[in-house]
Amino acid sequence: MRVIDKLEPTIFVIFGITGDLAQRKLLPAIYHLIKDGLLHEHTAIVGVSRRDITVAELLNQVELCVLEADNVCDETVLEKFRYKLRMIRFDPVKDDDYDTLLQTLNDIEDKHDMCMNRLYYLSIPPQVYEPVIRNFGTHHLNEGCQHKKAVSRLLVEKPFGYDLESAKDLIEITSRYFSEDQIFRIDHYLAKETVQNILVFRNHNPIFTSLWDHHHISAIDISLSEQLGVEGRAEFYDNVGALRDIVQNHLLQLLALVTMELPKSIHNSAALHQAKQALLASIPPLNMANANVTRAQYVGYREEVKNPRSTTETFVSLTLTIDSERWQSVPITIRTGKALKAKRSTIVITFASPAEPDTTNKLTFRIQPNEGIDVELIVKRPGFEDKIEIVQMDFSYRGVFSEPEHPDAYERVLVDAIKGDHSLFATSEEVLAAWHILQPILDAWERTDDDLLIYELGSDGPSASMPAAPVTDSQPT
Amino acid sequence: MRVIDKLEPTIFVIFGITGDLAQRKLLPAIYHLIKDGLLHEHTAIVGVSRRDITVAELLNQVELCVLEADNVCDETVLEKFRYKLRMIRFDPVKDDDYDTLLQTLNDIEDKHDMCMNRLYYLSIPPQVYEPVIRNFGTHHLNEGCQHKKAVSRLLVEKPFGYDLESAKDLIEITSRYFSEDQIFRIDHYLAKETVQNILVFRNHNPIFTSLWDHHHISAIDISLSEQLGVEGRAEFYDNVGALRDIVQNHLLQLLALVTMELPKSIHNSAALHQAKQALLASIPPLNMANANVTRAQYVGYREEVKNPRSTTETFVSLTLTIDSERWQSVPITIRTGKALKAKRSTIVITFASPAEPDTTNKLTFRIQPNEGIDVELIVKRPGFEDKIEIVQMDFSYRGVFSEPEHPDAYERVLVDAIKGDHSLFATSEEVLAAWHILQPILDAWERTDDDLLIYELGSDGPSASMPAAPVTDSQPT
Numbered sequence: 001m002r003v004i005d006k007l008e009p010t011i012f013v014i015f016g017i018t019g020d021l022a023q024r025k026l027l028p029a030i031y032h033l034i035k036d037g038l039l040h041e042h043t044a045i046v047g048v049s050r051r052d053i054t055v056a057e058l059l060n061q062v063e064l065c066v067l068e069a070d071n072v073c074d075e076t077v078l079e080k081f082r083y084k085l086r087m088i089r090f091d092p093v094k095d096d097d098y099d100t101l102l103q104t105l106n107d108i109e110d111k112h113d114m115c116m117n118r119l120y121y122l123s124i125p126p127q128v129y130e131p132v133i134r135n136f137g138t139h140h141l142n143e144g145c146q147h148k149k150a151v152s153r154l155l156v157e158k159p160f161g162y163d164l165e166s167a168k169d170l171i172e173i174t175s176r177y178f179s180e181d182q183i184f185r186i187d188h189y190l191a192k193e194t195v196q197n198i199l200v201f202r203n204h205n206p207i208f209t210s211l212w213d214h215h216h217i218s219a220i221d222i223s224l225s226e227q228l229g230v231e232g233r234a235e236f237y238d239n240v241g242a243l244r245d246i247v248q249n250h251l252l253q254l255l256a257l258v259t260m261e262l263p264k265s266i267h268n269s270a271a272l273h274q275a276k277q278a279l280l281a282s283i284p285p286l287n288m289a290n291a292n293v294t295r296a297q298y299v300g301y302r303e304e305v306k307n308p309r310s311t312t313e314t315f316v317s318l319t320l321t322i323d324s325e326r327w328q329s330v331p332i333t334i335r336t337g338k339a340l341k342a343k344r345s346t347i348v349i350t351f352a353s354p355a356e357p358d359t360t361n362k363l364t365f366r367i368q369p370n371e372g373i374d375v376e377l378i379v380k381r382p383g384f385e386d387k388i389e390i391v392q393m394d395f396s397y398r399g400v401f402s403e404p405e406h407p408d409a410y411e412r413v414l415v416d417a418i419k420g421d422h423s424l425f426a427t428s429e430e431v432l433a434a435w436h437i438l439q440p441i442l443d444a445w446e447r448t449d450d451d452l453l454i455y456e457l458g459s460d461g462p463s464a465s466m467p468a469a470p471v472t473d474s475q476p477t
Numbered sequence: 478m479r480v481i482d483k484l485e486p487t488i489f490v491i492f493g494i495t496g497d498l499a500q501r502k503l504l505p506a507i508y509h510l511i512k513d514g515l516l517h518e519h520t521a522i523v524g525v526s527r528r529d530i531t532v533a534e535l536l537n538q539v540e541l542c543v544l545e546a547d548n549v550c551d552e553t554v555l556e557k558f559r560y561k562l563r564m565i566r567f568d569p570v571k572d573d574d575y576d577t578l579l580q581t582l583n584d585i586e587d588k589h590d591m592c593m594n595r596l597y598y599l600s601i602p603p604q605v606y607e608p609v610i611r612n613f614g615t616h617h618l619n620e621g622c623q624h625k626k627a628v629s630r631l632l633v634e635k636p637f638g639y640d641l642e643s644a645k646d647l648i649e650i651t652s653r654y655f656s657e658d659q660i661f662r663i664d665h666y667l668a669k670e671t672v673q674n675i676l677v678f679r680n681h682n683p684i685f686t687s688l689w690d691h692h693h694i695s696a697i698d699i700s701l702s703e704q705l706g707v708e709g710r711a712e713f714y715d716n717v718g719a720l721r722d723i724v725q726n727h728l729l730q731l732l733a734l735v736t737m738e739l740p741k742s743i744h745n746s747a748a749l750h751q752a753k754q755a756l757l758a759s760i761p762p763l764n765m766a767n768a769n770v771t772r773a774q775y776v777g778y779r780e781e782v783k784n785p786r787s788t789t790e791t792f793v794s795l796t797l798t799i800d801s802e803r804w805q806s807v808p809i810t811i812r813t814g815k816a817l818k819a820k821r822s823t824i825v826i827t828f829a830s831p832a833e834p835d836t837t838n839k840l841t842f843r844i845q846p847n848e849g850i851d852v853e854l855i856v857k858r859p860g861f862e863d864k865i866e867i868v869q870m871d872f873s874y875r876g877v878f879s880e881p882e883h884p885d886a887y888e889r890v891l892v893d894a895i896k897g898d899h900s901l902f903a904t905s906e907e908v909l910a911a912w913h914i915l916q917p918i919l920d921a922w923e924r925t926d927d928d929l930l931i932y933e934l935g936s937d938g939p940s941a942s943m944p945a946a947p948v949t950d951s952q953p954t
Contacts, residue, residue, distance in 0.1 A: 038861075193859045200857035204865055206830045207838040207852070210693055211684060267863055353683045361684040375684070375870060377850065380677035382670045382874060382883045384515075384892055386744055388681055391877050393852060393870035400868050401859050415861055 007418050009042035009116040009150075011108055013101070015092055015132065016123035017047035020232060021157060023062045025188070026121065029410035031064045034084070035077040038415065042116060044108045047087040048101070055085050092124060093131045098139040105141075115150040119417055122156045125236075129156070130173055137177035155184045155417050158249050159240060160426070163442055164435040171428045184417045185426040189250040190257075191409035191416070193397065194371045196424070198257045198347070199266045201365075201373070208363065209262075211351060213326045218352040218360065220332045222254050224367075225340040229304060229457070230314070238305040241312040243295070243438060246336040252434045253426065254367075255334065256280055258347055259327055269423040273430065280433035282324045287440040288451070291318040295445070296453035296462035298339040311449040314338045315461050318441070339457045343369060372396035484895050486519035486593040486627075488585055490578070492569055492609065493600035494524035497709055498634060500539045502665070503598065506887035508541045511561070512554040515892065519593060521585045522562040525569065525578070532562050569601060569609045575616040583622075592627040596894055599633045602713070606633070607650055614654030632661045632894050635726050636717060637903070640919055641912040648905045661894045662903040666727040667734075668886035668893070670874065671848045673901070675734045675824070676743045678842075678850070685840070686739075688828060690803045695829035695837065697809040699731050701844075702817040706781055706934075707791070715782040718789040720772070720915060723813040729911045730903065731844075732811065733757055735824055736804055746900040750907065757910035759801045764917035765928070768795040772922070773930035773939035775816040788926040788945075791815045792938050795918070816934045820846065849873035 012030070016022055033039050047058060059082060065073040088104055090097045109116055120141070124132065136142050136154075144150035154174070161167025174183060189195055202212060211217065224246055230237040237245065253276075260279035263271035284290070295313035302310050315337030321329055345367035352360045362376040374394045381387040407415075416424055453462035489507070493499055510516050524535060536559065542550040565581055567574045586593055597618070601609065613619050613631075621627035631651070638644025651660060666672055679689060688694065701723055707714040714722065730753075737756035740748035761767070772790035779787050792814030798806055822844035829837045839853040851871045858864040874883070884892075893901055930939035 193857065197857040200863075200865060201855070204836055204855035205838050206693065206828045206833065206836055207684065207688060207840075210830060211687060216683065216687055351683045353687060356683070359681055359683055361682050363684075373854065373856070373870070375852065377872060378678070378681035379850070379872070379874075380670065380674040382878050384884060384889065386677075388677060389877075391872050393850070393872045395854060395856070395868050395870045397856075397859065400866075407859070407861060412861065 007038065007040045007043075007415065009040045009112065009114055010044075010418050011105055011116050011118050012043075012045045012414075013048060013105070013118060013120045014045065014123070015048045015121065017058065017087075018049045018051060018053060019123050021123045022121075025408075025410040026123070026414075027059075027062045028064050029408055029414055031073070031077060031081055032408065032411055033414060034080050035074060039418075042112045042114060043084055044112070044116070045081075045085040046101075046104055046108070047085060048090045048092065049087060050089065050091050052089050053087060055082055055087055058087060059085070092135070093128050095135055095138070098135050098141065102139055102141060106145075109145055115145040117150050117418070118144065118152040119414075120152065120154050122154065126159055126162070129170060133174050133177060142177040142182070151182065151420070152178075153182050153184060153417060153420070154178050155186060155413075157186050159244055160185055160249070160431045161435060162240075162244065164432065164439045167431055167435050171432065175428070180428060181420070181422075183428075184413075184422065185428075185431065186413055187249050187253050187424075187426050188409040188413060189367075190253055190424040190426075191412040192367060193407075193409075194365060194367045195254065195257065196412075198254075198365060199262070199272075202258075203262055203266050214328050214330045215354065216351055217330055217349055218357060219348075219350040220255075220258060220330060221346075221348040221350075222251055222258070222332070222334050223348075224251060224336040224345045225342055226336075226338045227340060227343040227458075229298065229301070229339045234305040238307055238310055238312050242314055242316045242336050242338070243441065247316060247318075247334060248434045248438055249426065249431075251334045251336060252280065252437065253430070254347060255332060256430075258349070259322060259332070261326070267423070269421060272423055273427045277427065277429045277433060279322070279324075280430060280437065282322050283320055283437050284323055285440050286318060286320055286437055288444045291320050291441070293318045293441055293451070294453065294462060295451060296337070296455050298337075298455055298457050300457060301339075311445075311452055313445075313452065315340075315453075315455060317461070320437075335461070337455075337461050341458050341460055370396060371398065484515065484517045484520075484892065486517045486589065486591055487521075487895050488582055488593050488595050489520075489522045489598060489891075490525060490582070490595060491522065491598045491600070492525045493598075494535065494564075495526045495528060495530060496600050498600045499598075502885075502887040503600070503891075504536075504539045505541050506885055506891055508550070508554060508558055509885065509888055510891060511557050512551060515888075516895075519589045519591060520561055521589070521593070522558075523578075523581055523585070524562060524564040525567045526564060527566065527568050529566050530564060532559055532564055535564060536562075569612070570605050572612055572615070575612050575618065579616055579618060582618075586622055592622040594621065594627050594895070595629040596891075597629065597631050599631065603636055603639070603647075606647060610651050610654060619654040619659070628659065628897070629655075630659050630661060630894060630897070631655050632663060632890075634663050636721055637662055637726070637908045638912060639717075639721065641909065641916045644908055644912050648909065652905070657905060658897070658899075660905070661890075661899065662905075662908065663890055664726050664730050664901075664903050665886040665890060666844075667730055667901040667903075668889040669844060670883055670886075671842060671844045672731065672734065673889075675731075675842060676739070676749075679735075680739055680743050691805050691807045693828050693830070694807055694826055695834060696825075696827040697732075697735060697807060698823075698825040698827075699728055699735070699809070699811050700825075701728060701813040701822045702819055703813075703815045704817060704820040704935075706775065706778070706816045711782040714791075715784050715787055715789050719791055719793045719813050719815070720918065724793060724795075724811060725911045725915055726903065726908075728811045728813060729757065729914065730907070731824060732809060733907075735826070736799055736809070738803070744900070746898060749900055750904050754904065754906045754910060756799070756801075757907060757914065759799050760797055760914050761800055762917050763795060763797055763914055765921045768797050768918070770795045770918055770921075770928070771930065771939060772928060773814070773932050774945055775814075775932055775934055777934060778816075788922075788929055790922075790929065792817075792930075792932060794938070797914075812938070814932075814938050818935050818937055847873060847875065849875070 161170050256276040256279045260275040263275045294317045296315040298314050302308050317335040319331050319333045347365040349363040350360050364374045366372050372395050374392050378388050381389040455462040638647050733753040733756045737752040740752045771794045773792040775791050779785050794812040796808050796810045824842040826840040827837050841851045843849050849872050855865050858866040929945040931945040932939040
């Protein structure tokens with residue numbers, strides 16, 4: 001099996017275990033970690049739910065083995081999973097239930113006859129983060145067990161706040177009970193193999209390392225297109241929109257990985273976050289005037305979310321520049337949308353020499369699907385004429401590495417959180433820097449929705465000639 | 478069909494039409510040009526042979542259609558070929574026969590009722606070049622027909638001389654009767670699509686254009702391996718050897734294309750040759766001490782050429798540096814051999830930053846077979862460990878362009894010679910510069926063959942521990 005550092009005895013405590021994310025991502029990842037023998041033998045899982053649901057019921061309703069060949073579970077692994085998991089009924093906002101939780105954790109440690117690290121995974125609505133975190137504090141769940149050096153860690157899902165102010169508040173409250181070292185803010189994009197590869201690629205390929213600046217790069221395009229609409233997330237999504245759901249976290253993090261100064265070691269978490277933070281700080285706050293912002297909503301969205309006056313954007317694109325010697329005046333375009341033609345996340349780097357701006361080479365990181373890298377080259381077209389042709393060189397992970405070698409992003413998230421490695425998580429400074437960049441756009445959108453466009457389902461996005469139906473009574477007449 | 482500049486009415490005169498090269502390369506190329514309708518309707522071919530052989534006999538014995546699908550000839554094209562071709566029996570070293578040739582050319586022009594350009598193709602032993610060229614001169618075959626502006630051109634096959642002195646002599650004699658404009662020295666490697674692509678690639682890909690110097694490139698390797706032995710060329714080859722047969726022409730030309738300064742236009746023949754000449758002039762003459770020269774002979778060669786005392790090298794490798802700001806101290810290794818494991822011609826460019834010389838990327842031009850380009854990249858190996866892996870990105874001509882779009886190198890040679898375009902031919906200055914570079918090695922080899930190694934058939938070449946059986950009586954005792 002894979003050789004990784006020995007993981008420590010750990011109790012996972014999963015808040016929101018019956019929720020969409022836990023079921024689609026977290027539980028299959030745990031199944032896989034058990035199967036691969038990566039967890040310490042002393043590992044326990046506590047599922048927290050307001051519903052009265054048994055272990056058997058829970059595991060039955062989860063498609064645990066979507067990552068396995070033919071989606072079939074291994075009964076031995078399932079048995080181990082069942083054995084490690086216990087459910088407790090529990091309302092996280094209620095103060096009283098935390099004693100039960102603490103008692104459960106103590107029971108488990110007694111049974112295992114050891115102190116164990118605790119990893120609280122919060123997959124619950126952002127509105128209840130604050131009371132839950134307070135409850136952790138008042139019941140001393142933020143500490144590890146007393147006698148040994150076991151630690152408690154908090155694993156939280158985005159969104160990290162709703163805007164700059166609320167993010168500051170959330171960070172402030174959390175910091176009262178948990179140190180930054182104890183907090184792991186999941187951006188599962190950072191744990192994707194293709195995203196982890198960005199720094200490795202930049203660090204190890206002398207061809208590209210020497211070209212990574214405005215002298216050689218004329219444009220960067222970061223794009224995350226989804227084919228699906230809001231699906232089961234209607235209420236959540238309509239309160240959030242594309243800018244908060246995708247740009248503030250995934251896309252600004254990708255941007256930072258692509259453009260930040262490379263630290264001496266890309267495996268030093270602190271140096272890495274310092275470089276990322278410095279990059280985000282060098283992006284001036286964006287507004288409607290300086291960032292060429294387009295927002296749009298797909299046709300039928302309002303019906304889907306049952307909000308006929310919704311002005312929530314399901315598409316956003318913007319162009320920014322980084323205020324640094326390395327990137328002066330290189331346009332960086334960020335673009336994301338739902339219900340588009342294709343599911344596709346890419347980062348495209350366009351190389352051109354200032355002398356011949358029209359002659360370009362493109363390097364594309366394909367984050368998903370068909371994970372890999374391609375480079376456009378220009379070659380002579382065979383024949384008597386002196387014509388040139390753009391051709392593509394391709395590398396696909398699938399073609400080179402066998403499937404089982406790819407850990408899913410959530411497996412990586414869990415392993416790193418158990419190990420206490422922050423490299424692939426967002427720091428509070430990064431979260432705030434990202435909100436700082438986007439806040440003027442959020443403010444402008446509060447004032448008017450004149451700029452909201454619409455686009456057809458399955459299209460490439462909006463064209464400027466398609467303004468959305470105005471929400472007449474919310475606008476000045 | 479392909480759009481190329483209209484070709485002018487031309488008479489090909491082929492000396493050595495029954496020879497190996499004419500039959501394997503030239504006649505199939507002419508067949509193909511006829512088939513594609515590329516030749517002017519007023520085109521005639523005169524085959525010169527000392528043997529009494531008819532057009533039908535000649536065409537029957539040639540594998541004309543090796544380039545065609547299923548190797549099958551198109552009867553209509555064959556008929557046109559027969560119609561254009563006439564044979565004359567003729568001993569090129571005899572002075573008298575040239576009147577017959579002149580008469581034949583005049584007859585053809587009368588029949589076509591026009592002045593036609595003349596293109597003399599010399600595929601004859603180098604020893605008879607001199608008398609033949611003199612005969613051209615004395616019989617005024619070096620002139621076009623008198624009344625119009627038709628020109629006579631001389632198309633010659635390598636070797637261009639046997640060493641620096643003989644090359645100077647040959648150039649001097651030829652220049653008495655033919656201006657440099659009239660002479661086309663074939664290096665069919667230059668007419669290969671993959672070789673023509675080198676300058677196009679260097680000119681049009683900003684990624685690589687900016688990296689093309691010693692700051693970014695740590696090594697260049699140019700290699701031409703053959704699987705075959707000397708085959709039907711035993712007598713010729715034993716007098717020549719690998720250095721003269723391959724290095725002096727093909728490999729030094731490839732080296733020049735890869736390393737020369739790019740002229741403003743890569744389609745300006747004069748500028749191109751000037752740049753190439755300047756590059757060759759900046760390579761210091763090579764000797765056994767400064768170029769790490771290895772020569773070797775494959776086991777069984779002496780029996781094959783029926784020369785038990787032969788010291789002819791069938792393998793040679795050497796390493797040189799170019800005396801220029803761009804290439805200071807970059808080692809350039811040239812390597813060629815017969816009877817090796819694989820048939821393969823490649824140019825490999827190794828990129829490394831001076832700071833991290835061990836982290837490299839390789840760009841490979843695959844000249845043949847499987848024509849194309851590949852680039853080695855370093856990526857993160859999927860998994861929890863931070864391991865890297867070298868992977869390959871590939872572009873293959875075959876995968877992108879359909880076969881019929883590839884003109885064979887000899888088609889290109891003929892079309893360019895008819896058009897009078899010198900871009901893909903070697904100038905006299907280039908020929909002399911190449912001999913100048915290699916002459917000290919030839920001189921050293923004259924003095925001793927102590928350094929001659931042997932290697933097994935089908936191997937990768939010699940290892941230093943395998944000296945050839947000494948030719949005792951040719952050495953000082």
